[in-house]
Amino acid sequence: MRLLRQPGIVLSALVILLTVAVMLWPTLFATHDPYEGVAVDRLQGPNGTYLFGTDHLGRDLYSRVVYGAFLSLASAGTAVLVGVVVGAVVGLLSGFVGGRVDFVIMRFVDVLIAVPSILLALIVVASLGFGPWAVALGVGLGAAGSFTRIMRSQVVRVRNEEYVEAARTLGVRWPSILFSHILPNSARPVIAYAALELGTAILAVSALSFLGFGAQPPEPEWGALVSAGRDFVSTAWWLSVIPGIVILVIVLAVNRLARAIGENR
Amino acid sequence: MTTQTSTDLLTVGDLVVDYGSRGETTHAVRGVSFAVPRGAIVAIVGESGSGKSTISQSLVRSLPAGGSIVAGSIVFDGRDLAQLPERALRRIRGAEIGFVPQDPSNSLNPLLRVGEQIAETLRLHKKLSRADAAAEAVRILDEVGIPNPAARAAQFPHELSGGMKQRVLIGMAWACSPQLVIADEPTSALDVTVQRHVLDRLESLARERGTSVLLVTHDLAVAADRADLIIVMQQGRIVETGTARDVLGTPSHAYTRELVAAAPGLSSARLVPSVVSAEPREALTLGFRPGGPVERPETILEVSDLTKTFVLRTAGVAESFTAADRISFEIPRGSTFSIVGESGSGKTTTARMVARITDADSGSIRFDGEDITALRGEGLRQLRRRIQVVYQNPFGSLDPTMSVTRIVTEPLRAFGIGSTAQRAETARALLHAVRLDPSLAERRPTQLSGGQRQRVAIARALALGPELLVLDEPVSALDVSVQEQILQLLVDLQAEFGLSYLFISHDLGVIRQVSDRIAVMQRGVMVEQGAARILLANPTEQYTRELLEAIPGRRRP
Numbered sequence: 001m002r003l004l005r006q007p008g009i010v011l012s013a014l015v016i017l018l019t020v021a022v023m024l025w026p027t028l029f030a031t032h033d034p035y036e037g038v039a040v041d042r043l044q045g046p047n048g049t050y051l052f053g054t055d056h057l058g059r060d061l062y063s064r065v066v067y068g069a070f071l072s073l074a075s076a077g078t079a080v081l082v083g084v085v086v087g088a089v090v091g092l093l094s095g096f097v098g099g100r101v102d103f104v105i106m107r108f109v110d111v112l113i114a115v116p117s118i119l120l121a122l123i124v125v126a127s128l129g130f131g132p133w134a135v136a137l138g139v140g141l142g143a144a145g146s147f148t149r150i151m152r153s154q155v156v157r158v159r160n161e162e163y164v165e166a167a168r169t170l171g172v173r174w175p176s177i178l179f180s181h182i183l184p185n186s187a188r189p190v191i192a193y194a195a196l197e198l199g200t201a202i203l204a205v206s207a208l209s210f211l212g213f214g215a216q217p218p219e220p221e222w223g224a225l226v227s228a229g230r231d232f233v234s235t236a237w238w239l240s241v242i243p244g245i246v247i248l249v250i251v252l253a254v255n256r257l258a259r260a261i262g263e264n265r
Numbered sequence: 266m267t268t269q270t271s272t273d274l275l276t277v278g279d280l281v282v283d284y285g286s287r288g289e290t291t292h293a294v295r296g297v298s299f300a301v302p303r304g305a306i307v308a309i310v311g312e313s314g315s316g317k318s319t320i321s322q323s324l325v326r327s328l329p330a331g332g333s334i335v336a337g338s339i340v341f342d343g344r345d346l347a348q349l350p351e352r353a354l355r356r357i358r359g360a361e362i363g364f365v366p367q368d369p370s371n372s373l374n375p376l377l378r379v380g381e382q383i384a385e386t387l388r389l390h391k392k393l394s395r396a397d398a399a400a401e402a403v404r405i406l407d408e409v410g411i412p413n414p415a416a417r418a419a420q421f422p423h424e425l426s427g428g429m430k431q432r433v434l435i436g437m438a439w440a441c442s443p444q445l446v447i448a449d450e451p452t453s454a455l456d457v458t459v460q461r462h463v464l465d466r467l468e469s470l471a472r473e474r475g476t477s478v479l480l481v482t483h484d485l486a487v488a489a490d491r492a493d494l495i496i497v498m499q500q501g502r503i504v505e506t507g508t509a510r511d512v513l514g515t516p517s518h519a520y521t522r523e524l525v526a527a528a529p530g531l532s533s534a535r536l537v538p539s540v541v542s543a544e545p546r547e548a549l550t551l552g553f554r555p556g557g558p559v560e561r562p563e564t565i566l567e568v569s570d571l572t573k574t575f576v577l578r579t580a581g582v583a584e585s586f587t588a589a590d591r592i593s594f595e596i597p598r599g600s601t602f603s604i605v606g607e608s609g610s611g612k613t614t615t616a617r618m619v620a621r622i623t624d625a626d627s628g629s630i631r632f633d634g635e636d637i638t639a640l641r642g643e644g645l646r647q648l649r650r651r652i653q654v655v656y657q658n659p660f661g662s663l664d665p666t667m668s669v670t671r672i673v674t675e676p677l678r679a680f681g682i683g684s685t686a687q688r689a690e691t692a693r694a695l696l697h698a699v700r701l702d703p704s705l706a707e708r709r710p711t712q713l714s715g716g717q718r719q720r721v722a723i724a725r726a727l728a729l730g731p732e733l734l735v736l737d738e739p740v741s742a743l744d745v746s747v748q749e750q751i752l753q754l755l756v757d758l759q760a761e762f763g764l765s766y767l768f769i770s771h772d773l774g775v776i777r778q779v780s781d782r783i784a785v786m787q788r789g790v791m792v793e794q795g796a797a798r799i800l801l802a803n804p805t806e807q808y809t810r811e812l813l814e815a816i817p818g819r820r821r822p
Contacts, residue, residue, distance in 0.1 A: 162661035169620060170725065171649035172679040180675075184666040 009260050012253035019250055023069040032060035034067040034220050043236045053238040055228070061239065064220035065246055071215050072222040072247075075136035076201040082140025083201075084194050087147020092186070094148065095155025096178060106152065109145045117142030118204055125213045132205075132221065135214040139204045143197055150193055154186035161185070195258035199251040206247050222247050274444055274477045275301040275324070280337035280347075282316070282323050293319040293332070295501040301445065301494075304475040306468065308492035308509075310485050310524070312744035313715075316501040321449045321481045325358050326351075342444060360390040363438030365448035365467065369430035369455075373422040379433050380406070380418025383440055390441045401440075409436040410466050428459035432466060439470050446471070449481040456607035457771060457815040464491055464817075483744060485524050486774070486817035489513050497521045527749035535797065536753055536778050538760035562634045565733055565765045566596040566619065571628035573614050588614040590789040591628065596733070596782075601759065601766040603776045603797075605812065606786035613737055615786070616769045620654045620735045621645060633732070650680065653726035657738035659718035663710040669696070669721050670706045676728045695724040698761075699754060716747035723754065727762070737769045752778050774816045777801055785809045
């Protein structure tokens, strides 16, 4: 409840709630068809009819941003999910088994972390083919290294806790110890980091789409919108700037909230 | 008591200290008044949470974050420390008021030689020259009873034992000839025999120099031995003040009577079961197996020549260290066998080998006539049903993410015993058996007190209907009055369920309350063992006598 007294956090929460609503029910928010333009109204600046203006085909930018929310955020969410699941499983294995297995896995993770994650994502996308889900997978695998490291360090800590030894003297089998003691007690920092990583993932997904690896035209993915607007930046600034601001606001909101979660543990 | 007289060095009047965090305020000290006469040793006694440490910290305004003095006066030698500006206060700390902290291992700078640390204080407050301060530091080390002081002064803190470090800190507290020394639980991190030497040193310094001492302790027996005046605190208030003789001899407050009765050093008899339930033991838990008419050996555990050697690697040099050297003993069914010793004596290693947590290097463990020394896999897992462990630290041995019910029924789930509903029923029965309120069943360990947690740990250990409980320092993390309750519970449960105990403790005072047989361990060797009554009355070994003499509370009635 103390959180509600901080205006920044309240605002961030509102932004995220609104974004989720837009993502799930775009028809409620859109004012025009996102794919069919009105040729006469092409390249209009923001006005009463077209809140964010129109593009070179006369499509309403606002409605395109609304419909793009699902693609952008769902692939960012998927990316984080991939990162958490892969990282948690590998980290759990590495920390729990220990010894040589742990050593080999962790050196591999060191290499993974040394390579910039956007580059890793590019490699995955290049080998799987373009598209939003390939981008999600790529970004997710790029982040998996950090998740593995966090999970592993937690597992190593929890493994040596007295209650784990106590469980063993109670006759609890190892798999059961893994799922009832080690996993629940290791999960928290991983979850906090996942929330923080969501903001980064939104940026990474948008960046890859901007470069043309993600959603293809005419899909209104945000990164693709910014990219498409580049050609008109001198005559129609809003085409790049407004989707850019939307991305910025959402990433800031996610980060603020994620930090609040992390601090409040 | 609040009026300042010339004989009182320190007068505290109506002191109120609050802790505020997250908008909530806790009243740690609720209007406390007392006086410390010049040259007297005054002990503040109370359990954790009674506010005794808060008082000692607020005297020189070094409260932890969130704590603040809300009201009251602290008049020290004519000045009110509650009002004094920070600059003036800094000159008093160290120079006029010395401190002996609780944990010697965290209180010395690990990067500075110990002599230098004392000399630093001297240069700061007494303005001594570098050479004079160094010479004085050696003299102080000698005074607090450190052998070969000149060589010790050149050593780093990690080269000193805990007892020596605490003596160094006592030396530092007295370095500038203060008028008052505040000692906050100065010996609770030390072994009993060391504890006695350290307290002797502290007391003799105080008497020789005429220094007033404010001794904060949870141990009434320590207070009884050392203090002229005793202040008993409970929940932020003083419940009783008086001379040591009066407080212990004729305690007027109910809480003080409780403390006096609970202090292990002050009462010596073995506890007797308070209630013997007529309930059949099958009724308690699904885990119990019918005893059957089979002839059982009279000895439940037989340990012979058990040895464990650890290899320590320090700076690349492998050094072997024998934690347990040819340990042999027997536990008759239904009795308590206790091992007493100081830290590093190998008592815990022995217990862990018996519980099959640590593997023995050689020797054998026979449980109920069967050799279990090398049992592995499923056989070992099945053995766990019959031997259970209760750990020292109830804050570490319970999974913080689980509810009490889940913790208590975990062993049943591990062995696939009973349905969910039956297990819930058993959990209720177990909580009842350890006298724990059923309303706590859905709480998490963090929401319980230390004593409640240890009851949960005992309930969990009972769930499978074990025959032998290995109790590794089960009460040493608990407050004295809670200690007493847990020991009584253990004695009751033993009578009720015919349990056998292997009881490990460093505290002979606790040991004699529960034991039938006692063994004394020192540096990995069992130096003496025998029936409790005989061993306590006529110890044959010098070391056993030392341990007995170290129990506080023997100097005064």
